[in-house]
Every structure is written in structure tokens, then in C-alpha cells.
Amino acid sequence: xxxxxxxxxxxxxxxxxxxxxxxxxxxxxxxxxxxxxxxxxxxxxxxxxxxxxxxxxxxxxxxxxxxxxxxxxxxxxxxxxxxxxxxxxxxxxxxxxxxxxxxxxxxxxxxxxxxxxxxxxxxxxxxxxxxxxxxxxxxxxxxxxxxxxxxxxxxxxxxxxxxxxxxxxxxxxxxxxxxxxxxxxxxxxxxxxxxxxxxxxxxxxxxxxxxxxxxxxxxxxxxxxxxxxxxxxxxxxxxxxxxxxxxxxxxxxxxxxxxxxxxxxxxxxxxxxxxxxxxxxxxxxxxxxxxxxxxxxxxxxxxxxxxxxxxxxxxxxxxxxxxxxxxxxxxxxxxxxxxxxxxxxxxxxxxxxxxxxxxxxxxxxxxxxxxxxxxxxxxxxxxxxxxxxxxxxxxxxxxxxxxxxxxxxxxxxxxxxxxxxxxxxxxxxxxxxxxxxxxxxxxxxxxxxxxxxxxxxxxxxxxxxxxxxxxxxxxxxxxxxxxxxxxxxxxxxxxxxxxxxxxxxxxxxxxxxxxxxxxxxxxxxxxxxxxxxxxxxxxxxxxxxxxxxxxxxxxxxxxxxxxxxxxxxxxxxxxxxxxxxxxxxxxxxxxxxxxxxxxxxxxxxxxxxxxxxxxxxxxxxxxxxxxxxxxxxxxxxxxxxxxxxxxxxxxxxxxxxxxxxxxxxxxxxxxxxxxxxxxxxxx
Ligand SMILES: Nc1nc2c(ncn2[C@@H]2O[C@H](COP(=O)(O)OP(=O)(O)OP(=O)(O)O)[C@@H](O)[C@H]2O)c(=O)[nH]1
Ligand SMILES: [Mg+2]
Numbered sequence: 001x002x003x004x005x006x007x008x009x010x011x012x013x014x015x016x017x018x019x020x021x022x023x024x025x026x027x028x029x030x031x032x033x034x035x036x037x038x039x040x041x042x043x044x045x046x047x048x049x050x051x052x053x054x055x056x057x058x059x060x061x062x063x064x065x066x067x068x069x070x071x072x073x074x075x076x077x078x079x080x081x082x083x084x085x086x087x088x089x090x091x092x093x094x095x096x097x098x099x100x101x102x103x104x105x106x107x108x109x110x111x112x113x114x115x116x117x118x119x120x121x122x123x124x125x126x127x128x129x130x131x132x133x134x135x136x137x138x139x140x141x142x143x144x145x146x147x148x149x150x151x152x153x154x155x156x157x158x159x160x161x162x163x164x165x166x167x168x169x170x171x172x173x174x175x176x177x178x179x180x181x182x183x184x185x186x187x188x189x190x191x192x193x194x195x196x197x198x199x200x201x202x203x204x205x206x207x208x209x210x211x212x213x214x215x216x217x218x219x220x221x222x223x224x225x226x227x228x229x230x231x232x233x234x235x236x237x238x239x240x241x242x243x244x245x246x247x248x249x250x251x252x253x254x255x256x257x258x259x260x261x262x263x264x265x266x267x268x269x270x271x272x273x274x275x276x277x278x279x280x281x282x283x284x285x286x287x288x289x290x291x292x293x294x295x296x297x298x299x300x301x302x303x304x305x306x307x308x309x310x311x312x313x314x315x316x317x318x319x320x321x322x323x324x325x326x327x328x329x330x331x332x333x334x335x336x337x338x339x340x341x342x343x344x345x346x347x348x349x350x351x352x353x354x355x356x357x358x359x360x361x362x363x364x365x366x367x368x369x370x371x372x373x374x375x376x377x378x379x380x381x382x383x384x385x386x387x388x389x390x391x392x393x394x395x396x397x398x399x400x401x402x403x404x405x406x407x408x409x410x411x412x413x414x415x416x417x418x419x420x421x422x423x424x425x426x427x428x429x430x431x432x433x434x435x436x437x438x439x440x441x442x443x444x445x446x447x448x449x450x451x452x453x454x455x456x457x458x459x460x461x462x463x464x465x466x467x468x469x470x471x472x473x474x475x476x477x478x479x480x481x482x483x484x485x486x487x488x489x490x491x492x493x494x495x496x497x498x499x500x501x502x503x504x505x506x507x508x509x510x511x512x513x514x515x516x517x518x519x520x521x522x523x524x525x526x527x528x529x530x531x532x533x534x535x536x537x538x539x540x541x542x543x544x545x546x547x548x549x550x551x552x553x554x555x556x557x558x559x560x561x562x563x564x565x566x567x568x569x570x571x572x573x574x575x576x577x578x579x580x581x582x583x584x585x586x587x588x589x590x591x592x593x594x595x596x597x598x599x600x601x602x603x604x605x606x607x608x609x610x611x612x613x614x615x616x617x618x619x620x621x622x623x624x625x626x627x628x629x630x631x632x633x634x635x636x637x638x639x640x641x642x643x644x645x646x647x648x649x650x651x652x653x654x655x656x657x658x659x660x661x662x663x664x665x666x667x668x669x670x671x672x673x674x675x676x677x678x679x680x681x682x683x
Contacts, residue, residue, distance in 0.1 A: 011280050013102050014284075018084045018086075018125075019106050031262075032271065034264060035271070037072075050068075067302055069346070100386070101316075103132065103274065116654045131279055166180065185199045215235070218247060222243050248277045295319065297382070299375075303420050313366045314362045329382075332381065336365075341353070341363060342362040395645075409456070414426050431468055468589055471542075475581070483495070483567075494524070494555075494562060495557070496520065497555055504547065513525050527571070531570070586672045586676070587664040588638060590634050591637050595656075597647070615633060
């Protein structure tokens, strides 16, 4: 003992609140803010009246759709909490937050269905090496014992879950908690501080057992404690507290606290644990590899465009300090001037004269700055400390303003939205002339659309993006094409014989000629190819033609009337008539799809693949992911558009997929007719 780092870390802290969907994160934030006096009372999320700027939006969708930043004071310490959305569709919002926070509070509940979602979060925290406290919420509802609940949740966490409190029950209902380190009972009072009490005699045995199991886990990292336990010596309380803190900071365990966020119960103990045990900015700086020295270094966690048009960059000051007007350099050397420093309380901001190391504040008007970037006062900038890489999009739609005049306005508005949400993609598809918006699910894009129509007042239309169908032929044909016109002076004359034949899938287009004796002069052979290529942009079925070979075998010309144009026309004529006789057929793109799913849903996922005309290539355990599988299949692109909706609903929101082009495949019958009809209408 004595060599383990004890003692409280002082200075401002930044705490991310994460966890599976609907576990009570936003409720917990409200409870914390009410308990610390930052807001007068705790508003339920159902009121749509929480501190979040988007609480009405969240209520409408019954979920948080973006992170809320709120700073408060607790026992003289500044703490900034960032409440992140739980839905996987908005999971990317947490990435830049987790990167620069000191500790994460993972809000969980005793719900088996949410274990995979919890596992996803715990994995991400492992990867980013963020220390975490698990807050086991909704303890008012839980019927199972906490220790059984932890056994159930443990597979989601690579670190041992270390229970620090057990509930105190009366007639089956939870009325308080017993703190295993302090060996004290607390009787809950709604929205108020708990009352300290003696541990009731009936609960003593349970307490001793749970406490011993806590000490055993701590002893895994403390030989001295192990000796004491073996010799049945009571370890001093201070040593236990030091161990708890050190194990959290070292990422050796995940301490578990319990409570009922909705009634504000367990909140004070959580705040005390954060205050006493959570690592501080120095540890976070080390984790990020921030440079030593006096320069100011700032990590951007979120970008907000406020209703009044001002841009705010919510940032963690990793070192140094900032005053209004400070100049900050981006890694590319660009410089931006801070115009306004604000303390955030959800939708409200208050102006600050300055900010210093450890603070989480919003910086005004950093025009060129994006979420995730690292800024510094050192001239020329430093390399970014955080690499944000949004996952592949899984859902898309084509978007256009209802009124053409809004074209430019819409692009500008989407640009702003994409700046706030780096996981949103916008691209223009030249082939279909569509503007395609893509992201992480139906709700993700629905929110974007609502913001375009609401905040930006741009009525828009959205539809499924066009599938890039192609067509080809199944039969060879030889076809003559003669273009002849005699109108006054100069005439027009071109005459060709084309041999059209199908090629193997994926070959594209090939042009050859077997002209001998100059029956078609060289320059006009070129014109014939141009005419054919032009025709192939839209074949007999109305789609671009692929996998065809055309040979120019014969023809004739006229010394005066032949021209480039006339030979192009002749070639097109021959193609038009010839192709129709070649038994044309539609081709649809087929993708290779890789689906990641919790194993208990694998059978369900496999069953839905044939329903979407897919073929299963195989499935296997997902490497390094206990409880997860990988399913590989091929599936027509036309069937993938809304695949994610079905995958998510089969897996309580956690399955995902990636798709890449595999091959083109013939499409006949009703589906082909539908595709052609839709294309006809669009044209
Ligand atoms: N019984 C009970 N219900 C709770 C408790 N905390 C939250 N809830 C309820 O759980 C639901 C979800 O609460 P939120 O706070 O919105 O959950 P969240 O984790 O922020 O949800 P997302 O951000 O959408 O992932 C609401 O209906 C809350 O009233 C609790 O301690 N006990
Ligand atoms: Mg929430």
C-alpha cells in the first residue's frame, strides 16, 4: 500500500453520459443539474422541457437526437456533463465527446434486451481507454437482485463490474442503498438528499457478503489488501477508497453505483464518486498524447449553429488558457480568432471572460473549425490529437427542394447541418442527377429533413435513390443501317453493317471493325463508334447498355454526301433496329453484404435474407466479439434500401451492415417491368 495513487483530483472535470437507448441518461442529467442547483427543478423528459436545446425534438421522437452540454458546480468543483444520445443512429455524436472527456458515466438498467447495446458502448470505451462508472438506473423498477443483474450485464464489459452499493428494500420496494465502502445505509428521499441510517440487522449478512466480494476484486490489484483479506484483518477505509479510485483511473475495474434518476436518488453518491475518484485533465492529456509546454491546446467536441446564426465550437481546454479574442491555429496552419467564450447549460449560454485548462466551454465564431479538430495557440498548429472516422452509411434518400428556387438555400442549409453532424453525407449522383443524403438510419435522416423544413423553412421531397440498372442482350444479330437524305444541295449518306453480340458479364463495351478495301473510310469508322457509344447510353429498355460487342463488317460511302454526322446516324439506326432483335434484358446490381448481429438474432437475420432475394454465403462467430456473429450474403441493391430498418428492429437497434458491389445479375418478370415503368416516369 501507499504506492497506489490516492487523493482527490481537483480542477474542472468533463463527464460523458452514455449508455443504451432510453436507459435514463437525459433524466440523470436533469437530476444532476437540479441536485447541484444549476436548474430550479428536475423536469421529466416527457415534458419536453429539459435543459436540452432539442428537448421538444427529443420528445417528438421519444429519444435524444444529439448531445447536450451542461456545466455545473458541485462542492466547489466545476463539472461539465455531456449527455449523449443512446440510439445507434446518433452514436457518432459521442465520438468526439468521449475522446476528450475525463470519465464516462454509463447509464444502464436491468434489461436483457439492451445487453448488446451496452456491449457496443463498453467496447468503444475500451478502445478509447476512457475510465467509466456504471450507473445502474431504474432501481425502483428492478425486481431481480442487483448482484444477479450484474452477472447478467458482466458479459457486456471486459472490465470486472465492481458493485459499490446494494439496494435497501422494504416490503419488496427499494427505499435506499447501502454503501459497501462506507458501510452506511442511506434512505432515499425524492428529489432530496438521502438520510443516513444504520444498516438494518436483517441486511447485515447481505452487506458483509457483497462487501467481501468487492474487496476480493480490489485485492486482485493490491497484494497488501489480499494479504489482509487472507489473514482476516479489517483493511482501513481510506485504503479501500484509494484502491477504488486507483482502479477506476487505471481502467482495472468498472465501479457500479445504483439509483433512480427519475427521483434523483443515488445522484449525490455518483457526484461524490466522480469528485473523488475520476481522473483529471492531466490523465486525459496523457491519454490523448497532448504535447507538453505552455501553449494552449483545445479539442473540439461539438459544433452548434445557434438559432441566431452564431457558430459555437464546444471545446475542452487541454492545456493553457483562452481569453476572448485569442488566436487559435488549426493543424493546417489556418488561424481563427475566438469571439466569445461561453459556459453551456443546454440551450442557455452565459458569457465568460476566459477559460483555462480542464474547462469545457463553447468558443464563438471559429468559422473554419470542425468537430474533432485540435487547435493550439502555437503558430502553425499541431497535428490533430483525434482521428474521427464516421462509419459507412446504412440508409439514404434522394432529396430535392419542393421549389426550385430553394436549390441553393437547401445546399447551404445541409452544409451547416453536416458541419454539426460529421456522420451525415451529401453527394451528387451524376448518373441519376440526384442529390443523395446518407446517414445511419431512418430516424437520423428524418431529423435532418425536419430541420430543413422546420428551422430552415425549406420544404423538401425525399425518395429512395434510383437503383443503377443496366441492360444487355442475349442474342447476336447482324443489322444494316442506311442514312440517306437528298434535300437540295448537299445530301447526307452513311451506310453500315453491324454485327452485335453479347459479351460476358462485366466486359463492358467493345468495338471492332473488319472493313477491307476502304468501303468505309478510316475517319468514318471513328464516327460509327461514336454513334454506337451515344446510342448505348439508353438501350431498348431505357437503361445504359453494357456487355456488348459491335463489329463494323461492311458498308458504303459517297464521295460528296458522306460525313461524320451521317455515319453516326447510320450506326444509331442499325443499333436501334438491331438491339431490339437481340433479346434485351435488364441487369440489376447485386451487392455483397456483411451483417454484424448479436448471435441470438442470427437465425432471424438469416431468415430475412431470402425474403429480400438474397443468398447466404455463410455465417460465423465475429472474431473478438463474444456473443456476436457475422453473416455474409449477396443481395440485390434494390432490396438493401431499407434493410437497416429490419436489421435494427430484429436486434433491439444494434445490428449493422456494410455493402460493396458484387456483380450485375439479370432481372426479368414483374420486378423488371416495375423498374422500367419507374424509369419511364422519371425520364
Ligand atoms: N422507472 C424509472 N424510469 C426512469 C428512470 N430514469 C428514467 N426513466 C424513464 O426512462 C425513459 C427514458 O429516459 P431518458 O432519460 O429519456 O433516457 P435516455 O437514456 O436519455 O434516452 P436516449 O437519450 O433516447 O437514449 C423515460 O420514460 C424516463 O421517464 C428511473 O430511474 N426509473
Ligand atoms: Mg437522452
